[in-house]
Each structure stands twice: as C-alpha cells, then as structure tokens.
Amino acid sequence: MLTKKELDRYDRQIIMPGFGAVGQEKLKKAKVFIAGAGGLGSPAALYLAAAGIGTIRIADHDTVRLSNLNRQILYQEKDIGREKISSAAARLKKLNSNIIVETIGETITEANADRLVGDSDLIIDAMDNLPTRYLLNKTAIQKNIPFFHGAVYGFEGRAMTVIPGKSACLTCLYHGANVPAEKFPVIGTAPGVIGCIQATEVIKYLTGLGELLTGRLLNYDGLSMKFTEFKIKRDPGCAHCGRAPDR
Ligand SMILES: [Zn+2]
Numbered sequence: 020m021l022t023k024k025e026l027d028r029y030d031r032q033i034i035m036p037g038f039g040a041v042g043q044e045k046l047k048k049a050k051v052f053i054a055g056a057g058g059l060g061s062p063a064a065l066y067l068a069a070a071g072i073g074t075i076r077i078a079d080h081d082t083v084r085l086s087n088l089n090r091q092i093l094y095q096e097k098d099i100g101r102e103k104i105s106s107a108a109a110r111l112k113k114l115n116s117n118i119i120v121e122t123i124g125e126t127i128t129e130a131n132a133d134r135l136v137g138d139s140d141l142i143i144d145a146m147d148n149l150p151t152r153y154l155l156n157k158t159a160i161q162k163n164i165p166f167f168h169g170a171v172y173g174f175e176g177r178a179m180t181v182i183p184g185k186s187a188c189l190t191c192l193y194h195g196a197n198v199p200a201e202k203f204p205v206i207g208t209a210p211g212v213i214g215c216i217q218a219t220e221v222i223k224y225l226t227g228l229g230e231l232l233t234g235r236l237l238n239y240d241g242l243s244m245k246f247t248e249f250k251i252k253r254d255p256g257c258a259h260c261g262r263a264p265d266r
Contacts, residue, residue: 020044021040021043021044021047025043025047025071025117026040026043028071029043029070029071032070037226037228038226038228042225042226042227042228043071045225045226045227046070046071046072046073046222046225046226047071047072047073048073049072049073049074049140049141049225050073050074050075050076050138050139050140051067051072051074051075051076051139051140051141051143051221052076052077052078052135052136052137052139052141052142052143053067053075053076053077053078053143053145054078054127054142054143054144054145054146054151054155055078055079055144055145055146055147056077056078056079056081056091056093056103056104056107056145057079057081057087057090057091057103057145057147057210058090058091058145058147058171058205058207058209058210058214059143059144059145059146059169059170059171059210059213059214059217060077060079060091060093060107060143060145060214061090061091061092061093061094061107061210061214062092062210062211062214062215062218063143063145063169063214063215063217063218063221064077064093064107064111065092065093065110065111065114066214066215066218067218067221067222068111068114068115068118068120069114069115070218070222071115071117071118072118072221072225073118073119074118074119074120074121075111075118075119075120075121076120076121076122076123076137076139077104077107077108077111077120077121077122077123078104078122078123078124078125078127078135079103079104079107079123079124080124080125080126081102081103082100082101082102082103083098083099083100083101083102083103083106084099085099089205089206089207090205090206090207090209090210090211091103092207092211093106093107093110093111094106094107094110102124104122104123104124105122107120107122108120108122123135127146127151127154127155128154129154132154132155132157132158133158133161133162136155136158136159136162136164139164140164140225141159141164141165141166141167141221141224141225142155142158142159142164142165142166142167143167143169143217143218143221144156144166144167144168144169144170144189144217145169145214145217147200147203148200149193149196149197149198150197152168152170152189153189153190153193153195153259156168156181156188156189156190156259157190157259159181159183159188160181160183160184160188160259160260163183163184164183165180165181165182165183165224166180166181166183166188166189167180167181167217167220167221167224168180168181168189168217169210169213169214169216169217170213171205171209171210171213172203172204172205172209173203173204173205173206173209174206174208174209174240174241174242175209175238175239175240175241175242176209176210176212176213176238176239176241177213177236177237177238177239178213178216178217178220178232178236178237178239179192179232179233179235179236179237179251180220180224180231180232180233181233182231182233183260184260185233186231186233186234186253187233187234187251187252187253187254187260188253188257188259188260189259190254190257190258190259190260191251191252191253191254191257191259191260192236192251194254195258206241208241209239209241212239212241213239216232216237216239220232234250234251234252234253235248235249235250235251236248236249236251
C-alpha cells in the first residue's frame with residue numbers, strides 16, 4: 020500500500036494511463052541491481068530513485084576522482100577521494116529518503132557475482148568493460164532475471180534489454196569478442212542519454228508497460244543526432260543462453 024505522501028510524490032506518473040497506484044506499488048516492491056556507479060550508473064540510479072524504486076543495490080569498488088565529474092553526476096567536488104558507493108548512497112537518500120540503498124564495495128568477479136546480485140529482480144549493466152558485462156549477462160541468464168545493457172563511447176551509446184530465454188543476450192550479440200581495457204573518450208551527456216534509456220526500460224519492465232528494447236540494439240549517435248536500430252536474433256549456439264529453456 021502507498022502512503023498519502025507517496026501518492027502525492029509520484030502523482031505525475033501514477034496518473035499515466037495503465038500506470039496507476041498498482042504500477043507504483045510494483046516499483047516500490049522492486050529491488051534493482053546496478054553494476055557500476057559511474058557514468059551510466061549515475062543517471063540510472065538517480066532516475067530510478069526519483070521514480071520510487073523500493074531498493075537500489077549498487078556495486079562499485081572505486082573512489083571518486085576529479086576526472087569523473089564530467090559525467091558521473093551522482094558526485095560533487097566534495098566527494099573526491101571518497102568511496103563512490105557511500106557518496107552515491109548519500110546522494111540517492113537525499114533525493115528520496117523513502118527508498119533503501121544497499122551498497123557493495125567489491126569488484127564483481129566470477130566467484131562473487133551470484134552472491135552480489137543476490138535476490139535482485141534485475142541487473143543494470145552500467146560497467147565500463149566487456150568481461151564484467153559478459154559475466155553479468157551470464158549471471159542474469161542463470162538467475163532468469165532481465166539484463167539491461169548500456170554502453171558509451173565518445174558522443175555515442177548503445178542499449179539493449181535482455182529477457183533470458185526470450186530475447187538475444189549480450190553474448191548472442193558480441194559472441195564473447197573483447198576489446199582491450201583502456202581509457203576511452205566520453206562526453207557526459209552520452210551516458211546521460213543511455214542511462215536514462217536503461218532506467219526507462221527498467222520502469223517499463225516492472226510496470227509491464229510498452230514494448231521492451233528486446234531483440235533490438237539501439238545505437239545513439241550524438242554527433243549526427245540519430246538513433247539507429249539493429250535487429251538481433253538469438254544464437255542457438257550461444258555460450259550463455261543457447262541452452263536456456265524457452266519461456
Ligand atoms: Zn545468448
């Protein structure tokens with residue numbers, strides 16, 4: 020049940036056709052796992068906190084640096100040198116004191132991924148490297164929970180939603196290909212756009228509204244200001260979802 024204060028706070032989304040108090044209660048009951056509290060994790064976490072997601076579980080092992088501030092909008096100058104997750108939790112609680120923020124200061128590895136994601140309802144991929152993205156993709160498939168992929172480079176970004184057993188996964192898309200981890204360019208608005216798309220997808224998934232970004236890779240090019248879509252089919256031989264049962 021929603022309190023009078025909650026009905027007031029979320030009024031503009033509750034009045035949307037098909038959303039209602041029922042939709043808001045679904046957000047309140049949800050626990051989302053955000054892997055990474057950086058450029059993508061910042062807008063995703065802020066908008067999901069603002070929307071009233073009941074529990075946000077956020078993982079990052081880094082500390083805030085000056086060079087993060089062009090894009091990681093969870094942080095301010097006073098946070099430099101602090102653990103990202105503690106600054107992030109404080110910022111999110113300041114925005115919405117009704118939500119629960121769980122923080123994880125560990126690096127996500129093969130050994131701990133299952134435990135760190137725990138009983139979360141879904142995974143948001145806000146990482147900056149492919150090996151951890153693949154690992155989270157695999158973890159989502161094993162747990163049979165959706166995976167919301169997002170990535171940025173320069174003025175560009177990509178997003179895709181994965182429903183295990185139903186739509187193409189990250190490994191169907193990239194077949195385990197990798198690129199060397201290195202410092203890459205990024206303008207802060209690119210993760211702003213993509214992080215918001217990921218948060219939108221999460222809200223749609225939880226409330227059952229609209230059509231998810233499944234089986235489609237959305238490419239955003241900020242310089243030409245074009246959104247392009249590529250159809251992505253499931254790979255029957257996919258190392259991660261090839262043998263997952265159909266739903
Ligand atoms: Zn797959």
